[in-house]
Amino acid sequence: MKLVCAVIQPHRLDDVKSALEAAGVRGMTVSEASGYGRQRGHTEVYRGAEYQVDLVPKVRIEILVADEDAVSVTSVVVGAARTGKIGDGKVWTLPVEDVARVRTGEHGPDAL
Amino acid sequence: MVQADATSDIAAALSAGNTAWILTASALVLLMTPGLAFFYGGMVRGKTVLNMMMMSFISMGVVGVIWVLWGFPMAFGTDVGGFMGNPFDGFGLGNMMTTDGSAPLTNMAFVAFQATFAIITVALISGAIADRTKFGAWVAFTGIWITLVYFPVAHWVWAAEGWIYRLGAIDFAGGTVVHINAGIAGLALALVIGKRKGWGKDPMRPHNLPFVMLGAGLLWFGWFGFNAGSALAADNTASVVWVNTMAATCAAMLGWLITEKIRDGKATSLGAASGVVAGLVAITPACSSVSPVGAVVLGLVAGVVCALAVGLKWKLGFDDSLDVVGVHLVGGLTGTLLIGLLATSAAPAGVDGLFYGGGLRQLGIQAAAAFAVLGYSLVLTLIIGFAIRLTRGFRVPDEVESTGVDLAIHGETAYEALGTGRVAQEVKA
Numbered sequence: 001m002k003l004v005c006a007v008i009q010p011h012r013l014d015d016v017k018s019a020l021e022a023a024g025v026r027g028m029t030v031s032e033a034s035g036y037g038r039q040r041g042h043t044e045v046y047r048g049a050e051y052q053v054d055l056v057p058k059v060r061i062e063i064l065v066a067d068e069d070a071v072s073v074t075s076v077v078v079g080a081a082r083t084g085k086i087g088d089g090k091v092w093t094l095p096v097e098d099v100a101r102v103r104t105g106e107h108g109p110d111a112l
Numbered sequence: 113m114v115q116a117d118a119t120s121d122i123a124a125a126l127s128a129g130n131t132a133w134i135l136t137a138s139a140l141v142l143l144m145t146p147g148l149a150f151f152y153g154g155m156v157r158g159k160t161v162l163n164m165m166m167m168s169f170i171s172m173g174v175v176g177v178i179w180v181l182w183g184f185p186m187a188f189g190t191d192v193g194g195f196m197g198n199p200f201d202g203f204g205l206g207n208m209m210t211t212d213g214s215a216p217l218t219n220m221a222f223v224a225f226q227a228t229f230a231i232i233t234v235a236l237i238s239g240a241i242a243d244r245t246k247f248g249a250w251v252a253f254t255g256i257w258i259t260l261v262y263f264p265v266a267h268w269v270w271a272a273e274g275w276i277y278r279l280g281a282i283d284f285a286g287g288t289v290v291h292i293n294a295g296i297a298g299l300a301l302a303l304v305i306g307k308r309k310g311w312g313k314d315p316m317r318p319h320n321l322p323f324v325m326l327g328a329g330l331l332w333f334g335w336f337g338f339n340a341g342s343a344l345a346a347d348n349t350a351s352v353v354w355v356n357t358m359a360a361t362c363a364a365m366l367g368w369l370i371t372e373k374i375r376d377g378k379a380t381s382l383g384a385a386s387g388v389v390a391g392l393v394a395i396t397p398a399c400s401s402v403s404p405v406g407a408v409v410l411g412l413v414a415g416v417v418c419a420l421a422v423g424l425k426w427k428l429g430f431d432d433s434l435d436v437v438g439v440h441l442v443g444g445l446t447g448t449l450l451i452g453l454l455a456t457s458a459a460p461a462g463v464d465g466l467f468y469g470g471g472l473r474q475l476g477i478q479a480a481a482a483f484a485v486l487g488y489s490l491v492l493t494l495i496i497g498f499a500i501r502l503t504r505g506f507r508v509p510d511e512v513e514s515t516g517v518d519l520a521i522h523g524e525t526a527y528e529a530l531g532t533g534r535v536a537q538e539v540k541a
Contacts, residue, residue, distance in 0.1 A: 045377075046318060046382055047382060047383070047419075047423075047438075048375065048422060048423045
């Protein structure tokens with residue numbers, strides 16, 4: 001099993017979610033996140049005082065998938081999140097040792 | 113503030129209409145102080161929002177009590193040399209509980225209305241010293257300052273025997289008494305207390321701009337009581353003042369936003385809220401003496417001037433945290449002085465300024481009033497400020513400033529955060 005994590009532009013979330021649903025992904029966890037990469041933040045001006053804000057709002061998506069689905073799910077996210085501009089985000093995959101479904105107590109791939 | 117018996121166009125017998133309007137206006141002006149708490153509270157960081165709002169709220173507590181004890185007689189009671197009223201003659205307001213019916217307004221309605229002005233004036237100062245002030249020191253300051261600075265100045269400008277009133281200066285609703293007074297006091301305290309740690313380096317962004325917008329809205333609403341109520345009658349003057357107050361405020365918002373758009377590239381919500389307050393401040397002294405078009409001009413000028421003035425603190429290096437100087441001192445001076453140019457005898461005050469053929473005379477009187485109040489307030493506030501700093505300390509310890517005054521001084525935080533841990537409850541009966 002794998003965990004696919006994606007940090008993307010907040011305004012791409014709806015498209016990514018639809019694309020994942022269309023690709024058969026049945027669940028995900030979404031959270032608000034802050035961060036920066038090459039984009040290096042932005043400036044905000046309050047009563048003429050300029051602030052460099054390096055942490056910008058992002059959305060983090062986590063999806064648990066079977067081993068063989070990791071690559072395709074990753075490419076679905078990348079395809080749907082891309083705008084071609086700096087700051088589009090990153091997607092990475094981690095191995096997962098075990099998963100348990102809380103309601104039934106199932107373990108492993110059955111719990112996905 | 114007009115002497116209602118002389119200039120009101122309602123007959124000089126007790127009027128239910130006047131009294132109803134002034135009691136209503138008093139409630140409107142009182143609401144400005146909680147409104148100010150939101151306006152200021154939204155502009156500070158999340159770790160000090162409660163303290164910021166409490167500095168406004170506590171001035172209602174302290175000043176409201178002082179007002180009924182010695183405040184009103186000291187501001188409007190038996191004159192002592194044109195300088196102040198006698199605080200012991202009418203102490204506790206026992207002499208104000210009846211009204212003889214010959215004045216157009218009940219005695220207590222005037223007491224009520226004026227109380228709300230004293231309350232908000234001291235609250236305004238707190239914006240200059242955000243995030244770093246000992247609460248007890250602030251409480252002490254409110255009581256001392258209102259007694260030694262506000263009551264005498266209100267007497268000079270608004271009591272019939274006051275020396276600035278007799279000079280012929282126009283300050284209809286408090287450009288000098290409220291805004292120049294509080295603005296320069298804010299500067300004095302910012303200097304006495306010193307800059308926040310990390311000022312100019314660490315980000316000190318407003319933590320909740322919707323609060324700021326809400327506060328600006330409440331202030332604007334209450335300000336109609338502040339200005340139109342200062343007619344002390346439900347009459348033509350109050351109506352002209354109402355429209356002038358709206359017109360100048362709208363124009364000032366536009367002035368501030370245009371300045372921002374040109375200078376910074378974007379029109380901001382903080383700029384809109386600030387422009388509103390700048391316009392309200394500037395029209396306050398002038399609302400009875402200019403035409404509606406004059407009010408628009410005055411508001412536009414105030415919006416632009418204040419938008420530029422808030423940058424001064426960065427150049428001069430004083431931490432007037434929420435721009436009490438840039439908005440209230442500069443806006444108050446702008447409105448008070450522009451009367452000398454824009455006043456028209458067609459308006460209720462009946463005075464012509466320079467642009468209406470009145471020459472420079474009124475401008476000179478306005479400047480004298482403005483700088484007399486400014487000088488007195490600056491010197492007295494510095495003395496009071498240093499006295500508090502030397503005796504009990506005015507500033508919280510560094511670690512309290514880092515943690516946030518809310519938790520350290522008030523034992524509360526405004527916002528629930530993850531990681532507060534399990535809550536253990538103990539009920540004290």
